[in-house]
Amino acid sequence: LGNETSIKKFILLGFGNRPELKTVLFLLFLVIYVVTIAGNTLIVALVVADQHLHTPMYFFLGNLSCLETCYTSTILPRMLAKDKSISYTGCLVQMYFMLFLGISECFLLAAMAYDRYVAICNPLRYQVIMNRKVCLSFTVLSWFSGNMVSLVQTAWVFTLPFCGSTQINYFFCDIPPLIKLSCIDIPLYEMQLFTAAILVIFIPFSLILVSYIFIISTILKMASAEGRYKAFSTCSSHLIVVTLYYGSCGLIYLRPKSIHLLDSNKVLALIYTTITPTLNPFIYSLRNKEVIGALRRLLGDKIFVPKKP
Numbered sequence: 525l526g527n528e529t530s531i532k533k534f535i536l537l538g539f540g541n542r543p544e545l546k547t548v549l550f551l552l553f554l555v556i557y558v559v560t561i562a563g564n565t566l567i568v569a570l571v572v573a574d575q576h577l578h579t580p581m582y583f584f585l586g587n588l589s590c591l592e593t594c595y596t597s598t599i600l601p602r603m604l605a606k607d608k609s610i611s612y613t614g615c616l617v618q619m620y621f622m623l624f625l626g627i628s629e630c631f632l633l634a635a636m637a638y639d640r641y642v643a644i645c646n647p648l649r650y651q652v653i654m655n656r657k658v659c660l661s662f663t664v665l666s667w668f669s670g671n672m673v674s675l676v677q678t679a680w681v682f683t684l685p686f687c688g689s690t691q692i693n694y695f696f697c698d699i700p701p702l703i704k705l706s707c708i709d710i711p712l713y714e715m716q717l718f719t720a721a722i723l724v725i726f727i728p729f730s731l732i733l734v735s736y737i738f739i740i741s742t743i744l745k746m747a748s749a750e751g752r753y754k755a756f757s758t759c760s761s762h763l764i765v766v767t768l769y770y771g772s773c774g775l776i777y778l779r780p781k782s783i784h785l786l787d788s789n790k791v792l793a794l795i796y797t798t799i800t801p802t803l804n805p806f807i808y809s810l811r812n813k814e815v816i817g818a819l820r821r822l823l824g825d826k827i828f829v830p831k832k833p
């Protein structure tokens with residue numbers, strides 16, 4: 525390890541291998557960022573303000589939107605910056621928050637699936653099972669475990685010695701591109717990363733899958749077509765988000781050789797870091813009568829219908 529150097533900063537190459545797309549990508553990411561912040565803030569505001577949305581499903585949705593607002597804010601502003609360098613500490617901080625929020629989201633999506641499972645498979649006891657205390661515990665547990673796993677992973681990556689190159693061929697500080705820059709033998713670390721990925725991606729995803737197997741079999745047994753439609757429509761939004769999020773994460777981290785970065789990883793990572801947070805508010809609100817109702821009440825009161833004296 526003689527040629528180990530103390531590194532002060534890294535360069536995030538991002539999508540710099542396509543200089544002809546520079547302006548287009550800048551504008552695209554700017555629009556995506558503004559839309560994400562606006563959409564998710566609106567959802568949080570609706571969930572907090574509207575009495576009709578004070579149910580477990582919308583508490584989770586509010587927390588999810590809150591989480592995604594912060595999540596994109598750890599990644600997108602850096603992508604928009606002209607200066608592509610990031611300090612050693614900056615990189616560490618970005619990785620910690622990115623992992624913390626991303627992993628919390630994995631667990632929160634699992635809690636949301638459990639909520640749908642109880643609502644559809646055990647509707648009569650829904651109020652009792654998903655009481656305030658249970659919801660709060662699920663939320664706190666998601667945030668807490670995200671924090672713990674992220675602390676361990678970040679601490680571990682930043683104790684690695686780095687040699688030579690400081691160029692990160694990625695658009696944010698993530699584990700695989702940083703391990704690649706270290707001068708240590710990789711296989712052991714590869715195993716460690718893979719084990720962590722099983723814990724935070726594969727296990728929650730399996731729980732979601734089991735919930736949905738029960739949900740779908742219950743829906744299929746329902747007598748009325750209307751009931752079937754209603755049950756299905758409350759789950760389908762969640763299912764779309766889960767598929768996009770876990771699909772893209774899983775393809776990156778659940779590949780044993782994920783450290784050997786492919787260019788396609790950048791595109792996959794774009795899906796879970798920027799596309800899902802942007803689409804989330806639309807997927808949940810456009811397909812959902814209750815959210816649209818809340819929006820109407822909010823806008824109707826404040827803008828469209830002046831209050832009668």
Ligand SMILES: *[C@@H]1O[C@H](CO)[C@@H](O)[C@H](O)[C@H]1NC(C)=O
Nearest residue numbers: 568571583586587659660663
């Ligand atoms: C997050 O979840 C908790 C617990 O269910 C809830 O009290 C809180 O209002 C939620 N926050 C948002 C912004 O929805």
